Amino acid sequence: MQPLQARNDLQTMEDEVRKNPNNSQAAVQLASVYLQMQQTGRTVQLLDGVLTNTAAVPNAVVRAAQIFSQIGDWPKLEASLERLTKVSPDSPEAWYDLAALKANLGKNAEALPALAHALDLNTQRLQRDPKAHDLAAEARQESRFTALKNQPRVSKTPSH
Numbered sequence: 001m002q003p004l005q006a007r008n009d010l011q012t013m014e015d016e017v018r019k020n021p022n023n024s025q026a027a028v029q030l031a032s033v034y035l036q037m038q039q040t041g042r043t044v045q046l047l048d049g050v051l052t053n054t055a056a057v058p059n060a061v062v063r064a065a066q067i068f069s070q071i072g073d074w075p076k077l078e079a080s081l082e083r084l085t086k087v088s089p090d091s092p093e094a095w096y097d098l099a100a101l102k103a104n105l106g107k108n109a110e111a112l113p114a115l116a117h118a119l120d121l122n123t124q125r126l127q128r129d130p131k132a133h134d135l136a137a138e139a140r141q142e143s144r145f146t147a148l149k150n151q152p153r154v155s156k157t158p159s160h
Contacts, residue, residue, distance in 0.1 A: 017046070024050045024060035031067060040071060047076070051083045058088045065097075077101060085114075092121035096135050104144045112148055115139065 013030045020026065031046040047064040050056050065080035081098040088094045095118035102111035122135040139145055 021049070022053060022055040024053050024056035027053075028060045028063045028067075031064070035067060035071070043067065043071070044073065044076065047080070051076075051080055056083075056087060058084065058091075061087055074101070074105060078105070090121060092118045092125060092135050094118075095121060096139070100142065100144045103148055106147075108147050111145075115145065115148065 010033060013026065013033060016023065016026045017030050027046050027050050031043045031050075034040075034042040034046065047067060050060050050064045061080060061084045065077055065084060068074075068077040068080055078098075078101055081094065081101055084091070084094040085098055095114050099111045099115035099118055102108075102114060119136050119139065125132045126134060
């Protein structure tokens, strides 16, 4: 891409985000471009807006979490995963990822309820679709949950 064309494309993306502040997909796309340009401050600013946007779609929140993970911003990653559990409350993966991060950060008291909720949602999903991905089996092998494994809720989860 020619430099002039790249500037025009960037300007078009910035204009779209400015004109449609609730377009969380456009904001995340622009944040990705800023990240490639090594403009972390602008990236974080846009993603913070996605997390506070009540109209943000789940895919945009997932992408924001991925970017925060990529740049190693654990507090922002935690905030995005917490937001994801609000925009996708029935997603066992959202709760599982939040639990895994909290366990990784040593927040076991917060990780356990999130993991329990993920496993409950996982059980419900497996009852509807026995071939679905089994997060309980994954949790038993997950090193981030080592400190939680002696907790009754995790160790007594039946295998499917």
